[in-house]
Amino acid sequence: MKPPYIITGKILKLVASISEKIGEINANHLYKPNTELRKKNRIKTIQSSLEIEGNTLTEEQITALLDNKRIIAPAKDILEVHNAIKVYHDLRIFNPNKIKDLELAHSILMKDLVANAGKFRTTNVGIVKGSKVEHLAPGGAMVKGLMNDLFKYLKNDQDLILIKSCVFHYEFEFIHPFVDGNGRMGRLWQTLILMQQYPVFEYLPVESLIKANQQEYYNTLSESDKAGQSTPFIEFMLSIILQSLEQVLQSQNINLSTKDRIFLFKEKIGNRKFSRRDYLQTFKNISAPTASRDLKWAVDENILVKSGEQRLAEYRFIELKL
Known part of the structure; x- marks a missing residue:
């Protein structure tokens, strides 16, 4: 009932x-x-x-x-x-x-x-x-x-x-x-x-x-x-x-850190390839240079692998250790 x-x-x-x-x-x-x-x-x-x-x-x-x-x-x-x-x-x-x-x-x-x-x-x-x-x-x-x-x-x-x-x-x-x-x-x-x-x-x-x-x-x-x-x-x-x-x-509702943004994006994108533009579509309140810095940090930390340069650059997450 x-x-x-x-x-x-x-x-x-x-x-x-x-x-x-x-x-x-x-x-x-x-x-x-x-x-x-x-x-x-x-x-x-x-x-x-x-x-x-x-x-x-x-x-x-x-x-x-x-x-x-x-x-x-x-x-x-x-x-x-x-x-x-x-x-x-x-x-x-x-x-x-x-x-x-x-x-x-x-x-x-x-x-x-x-x-x-x-x-x-x-x-x-x-x-x-x-x-x-x-x-x-x-x-x-x-x-x-x-x-x-x-x-x-x-x-x-x-x-x-x-x-x-x-x-x-x-x-x-x-x-x-x-x-x-x-x-x-x-x-x-x-x-x-x-x-x-x-x-x-x-x-x-x-x-x-x-x-x-x-x-x-x-x-x-x-x-x-x-x-x-x-x-x-x-x-x-x-x-x-x-x-x-x-x-x-x-x-x-404060600015997320680079690490926060990268980890959140990993949950969304999984193992698919993506561009800086895709990243910016998710975090609309950051600038293109900030997005570039985020992605460079993740590459330097062996979280992302990068292929191509400039506007043709693509990224993919490698196995991520939290």
């Missing part, structure tokens, strides 16, 4: 804006940031997602752990970070359409933190905030069936992946399939769903914007619970995604 939600005018407008921003990112070759920025964004993602759940480690401390340095912090917080680092490092091994992969990711994320990591709960649970029961999750006996239905929707429904990822996120939190770790898993899985179609989401720090709007995040989850449909949450998450894409364009 399809989860209940309405495609509102706001949702359509947000989807159109997101699609436009993704187009800009692809046109400007910002979908795969450089190594340093990828690492920085991943640290930001891990720190924000875990801070939402009460983890105390800073970005600097997580950076130290990534660099195999010792830090002074609560053992549980350090373990949570180590587990999250492993999951995000291996993100591409998970198929977002497979329940077994979801269970595997949870087993890694929650290893030594809960007794039944990677196993759906069979007991009844409620989410309590203060003295108030914020959310009473479906009974333990219903979890497996509800999760099977949710994955069928994800695999088979014809709605846009942008919308389906938000619906999945909300329904996952509503079902609350695991004893613990549902918040971080829901956010992780939405990222995984999105990155199958849009590679930029692998390193997009959506989590940091959720953290900055944490109360609204919880409010829209609650609002959707009361409405009996995920529409308010879809609108919220799409607005967060749009903001994160706008940040990418603002912060990363």
